[in-house]
Amino acid sequence: MSDLDESGATEHARHLQTPSQTVGPFFGYALPYEGGPEVAAPWNPEAIRFHGTVCDGAGEPVPDALLEIWGADARGRPIGERGSLHRDGHTVTGFGRAAVDRAGHYSFTTVRPGAPAPGRAPYLLVTVFARGLLHHLFTRAYFDDDPFLATVPEGRRDTLRAVRDGERSYRFDIRLQGDGETVFLDFIGDGRG
Template identity: 60%
Template sequence: MTLAPTPGQTVGPFFHYALPFDGGPELVAPGDPRRIRLHGTVFDGNGDAVPDALIEIWQPDADGNVSREPGSLRRDGFTFTGWGRVQTDRVGHYSFATMPPGAVTDGAAPFFAICVFARGLLDRLFTRAYLPESVRALAADRLLSAVPDGRRDTLIAAKDDDGYRFDIHLQGADETVFLDHGGR
């Protein structure tokens, strides 16, 4: 007997009950000389901020090493795990204290892998936030090259005074490019 799959259900807006944890947005300790901020605002299709989204990031360290260390939910203050989670605040803003990711392979474009959970979504959304300084690597990146010219900028973070700003638009004219990971 084969059972029919059950229909998807929307995620959220219940994230604040159990998913955020102490230290979730703090991937590196205060005072770490590599510490930068990755932040932005999540917007819906009307351009309104989404006050109850949950954002996760994964990244390599500054040397491009992908961590295999356990313990992301219990930060010890010195082990970089490359993973963080934070909910947006009442004005749709999120912020991580982390380090700039390094290129995983020579010549590759460094990026933050980002996952978005929000009310009304049937599944989480995946995207990337590339660093803008890697012009040559950005031009050679296979994924970025597959995105139409007019949409590529939705995947490139903007440099600011203390790190990078990456706004996420769930729909609309400035919709962020989201990736199909094939494993839904």
């Protein structure tokens, strides 16, 4: 008896990992979706603008990056099942996806997350997909000082801080490499880092 299935593949061949692939420049037809950057409705009284620019190692804007954010609600509670692609104009979904423009700029409407626990600072999880990246990158945008930041070399801590640049606006620029490179995180174990 052969170990081939009806397609001719062996059990082993059906479970091999496929190679990684960069996201751009052809992601635009499939990944962005209507309302993707609107994690919270702009008219929500707790809404903030979370925005910035994605740059390469030479400091040039990356015009074909895609960012995803995940965050808690304004009281620091995980969104859980409410985090979704569905947009109803009222619910804070916790998840957003935005493509950058030609100048490498992105913008989300979300809420400033509450602190996840006493003594911890609120933050957004940020995932970056861009040309030339075979694996997406993970970072965090902190809104206040956090004990975790003390574990990061002092000269690089600011790359993990969202900076207030208006009454209800925070800027978080991302540099993929070189001087001022954003601190990117590796998650070990269950991925909850």
